[in-house]
Amino acid sequence: MPSNKKLLILPGDGIGPEVMAQVRRVIDWMDRRRSVGFGLEEGLVGGAAIDGEGVPISDATMDKAMTADAVLLGAVGGPKWDNLPFAQKPERGLLRLRKEMVLFANLRPALCFDALVDASTLKPELVAGLDIMIVRELTGGIYFGEPRGIEMLPDGTRRGINTQVYTTPEIQRVARVAFDLAKKRGNRLCSVEKANVMESGVLWREEVTKLHAAEYPEVELSHMYADNCAMQLVRNPKQFDVIVTDNLFGDILSDAAAMLTGSLGMLPSASLGATDASGRRAALYEPVHGTAPDIAGQNKANPLATLLSFAMMLRYSFDLAEDAELIEQAVQDVLAAGKRTGDIAKPGQATVSTSQMGDAILAALDKRAA
Ligand code: IPM
Ligand code: MG
Numbered sequence: 001m002p003s004n005k006k007l008l009i010l011p012g013d014g015i016g017p018e019v020m021a022q023v024r025r026v027i028d029w030m031d032r033r034r035s036v037g038f039g040l041e042e043g044l045v046g047g048a049a050i051d052g053e054g055v056p057i058s059d060a061t062m063d064k065a066m067t068a069d070a071v072l073l074g075a076v077g078g079p080k081w082d083n084l085p086f087a088q089k090p091e092r093g094l095l096r097l098r099k100e101m102v103l104f105a106n107l108r109p110a111l112c113f114d115a116l117v118d119a120s121t122l123k124p125e126l127v128a129g130l131d132i133m134i135v136r137e138l139t140g141g142i143y144f145g146e147p148r149g150i151e152m153l154p155d156g157t158r159r160g161i162n163t164q165v166y167t168t169p170e171i172q173r174v175a176r177v178a179f180d181l182a183k184k185r186g187n188r189l190c191s192v193e194k195a196n197v198m199e200s201g202v203l204w205r206e207e208v209t210k211l212h213a214a215e216y217p218e219v220e221l222s223h224m225y226a227d228n229c230a231m232q233l234v235r236n237p238k239q240f241d242v243i244v245t246d247n248l249f250g251d252i253l254s255d256a257a258a259m260l261t262g263s264l265g266m267l268p269s270a271s272l273g274a275t276d277a278s279g280r281r282a283a284l285y286e287p288v289h290g291t292a293p294d295i296a297g298q299n300k301a302n303p304l305a306t307l308l309s310f311a312m313m314l315r316y317s318f319d320l321a322e323d324a325e326l327i328e329q330a331v332q333d334v335l336a337a338g339k340r341t342g343d344i345a346k347p348g349q350a351t352v353s354t355s356q357m358g359d360a361i362l363a364a365l366d367k368r369a370a
Contacts, residue, residue: 016074
């Protein structure tokens with residue numbers, strides 16, 4: 001059906017295109033069976049854009065991203081482009097999208113599916129029922145701070161520089177997203193920095209504390225140093241509800257949290273901007289996993305993280321919670337039926353291919369919608 005929902009698809013590199021192909025089948029299904037239609041456009045990002053258009057993301061693709069209602073991205077990067085100068089690397093395409101779309105809040109849920117409790121490297125009792133939401137600041141901090149670079153010193157040695165920097169508004173806007181999420185979940189927020197050694201961490205803690213007192217006194221707020229948080233995540237992850245942290249700590253802690261659930265191949269993410277006067281909010285959805293060059297092109301990758309990212313899009317960008325739940329239930333169904341791609345299979349367990357996982361999802365959707 002014709003639609004006013006404009007969706008830009010950027011499959012990217014490595015396993016990106018093959019997992020995205022399965023999600024497109026689900027998008028078609030949604031259109032046919034649920035009358036949830038999208039105006040779809042596709043573009044290049046990362047290594048694919050370097051090869052095809054000479055840059056990690058072209059201005060034309062950026063324009064499409066800026067005007068789309070939502071962007072769904074696969075993954076970027078790969079060994080082929082590892083030796084390019086920094087500013088030309090595939091990752092710059094993703095960072096440009098985040099920065100220019102001002103996607104300051106990165107939501108990374110770490111949810112342990114019942115059927116996958118055994119896939120975690122942690123004891124089942126530690127991860128069964130796990131449901132954490134990490135809110136990572138995404139457009140500031142050391143990823144973008146100036147000065148940065150590598151400079152030559154008079155003695156012929158070199159110095160590499162990056163700058164960790166946060167302002168009050170940057171901290172407040174991401175903390176608000178985290179407080180709002182906490183209110184809809186377990187009402188607990190843990191703010192993470194290293195105020196013991198970093199001034200930016202001191203400011204972070206002070207601003208979050210002030211905001212809490214002024215706007216969210218009903219939410220239970222705690223503070224934790226990032227190194228302790230890493231330790232607590234593997235010691236007793238279920239103590240957390242929502243975690244809010246900066247760009248770099250969030251990058252690291254979200255990978256650790258993701259692995260608690262058994263596989264990066266299961267985890268979606270949403271990157272959100274501010275809501276404008278017309279109610280529109282820039283948003284990009286992507287799996288937490290990377291391009292997995294070792295299995296790319298072999299029809300082995302797990303498409304579920306990208307599919308669950310699409311479900312997050314339905315929920316956060318289009319207010320279609322019911323349709324999002326339908327997809328999430330279909331994922332539970334196929335897992336309960338024992339369908340496993342290699343990343344979530346136990347040793348010796350039979351595995352399905354990327355496209356067979358797509359088949360199973362469509363069959364589960366048909367059954368649920370019958
Ligand atoms: C992530 C990735 C990116 C990051 C890379 C690909 C630039 O690790 O999304 O977590 O460091 O933010
Ligand atoms: Mg990362």
